[in-house]
Amino acid sequence: MANEMDPRFVSRLRLAGVLVILGLLVQLATLLEAHPYSFLSFLIGGTGLVLAGVVTFVWAWARQ
């Protein structure tokens, strides 16, 4: 099944997944404490990774 798909799309899909999951995990970690560092980590680290993942997915989808 999986090998019927474009392998480049699959690898980009996985890359997007890894980025989004990492971003969400960073976001989750920052929710454990209300502190300016947490807020900045959420904004720069977590949201940055999620955004990179979403862009990678949309790019992979558009190029398919």
Next chain:
Amino acid sequence: MTLTTMALIAFALVTVLVISMVMVRPSLAGGTAGKTLALVALAVLPAVATTFGTNAHLEASKTTDFCLSCHAMKPYGESLELDDSAHLPAAHFQNSRVPRDHACFSCHTTYTMYGDLDAKMKGLKHLWVNYFGTIPEKIELYEPFHNRECLHCHDGARTFEENEFHADFRQELATNETSCLECHDVAHEVEKLHELERWSRDGE
């Protein structure tokens, strides 16, 4: 941890689970339904989680502990403990005239349509200055304190309405022509902190 935060964590974990499924079995992303699933998993759900997460952080940034976690704000936090009923912030804090866990935000937000948003944008600037810029020697308000922020709570309150001095200035106070601080003029006098007695709820 609030119930909202726990719900948000559960939502994010479900999102991670769905993304993991798509990653382990990319064939799930084949076909129209599969692409929709991938779109939901890799774009819609993370966007929703990020939106709720941002909201949770913005709510947390309204707390007194959050404001006082910056070193520059410590003296202002200490001024809430002064044993002086004429000292406005201390009197408000110690008598629960403001929610104690949202003490700073209650007075230092702007009670207008976009007041909270404006306060948050300024807060972001403060974070930037705190970590990457130069903290000014003396921290000052952007503009003179507006009566609107006082009247948001005091307007209509019996102690305010029945005060004969207030009655004489009712219109001027409402239009901000006369500042509340002209009479109630002892705010955060951080430079005098070491000279004044402290009050503690525990009597320590």
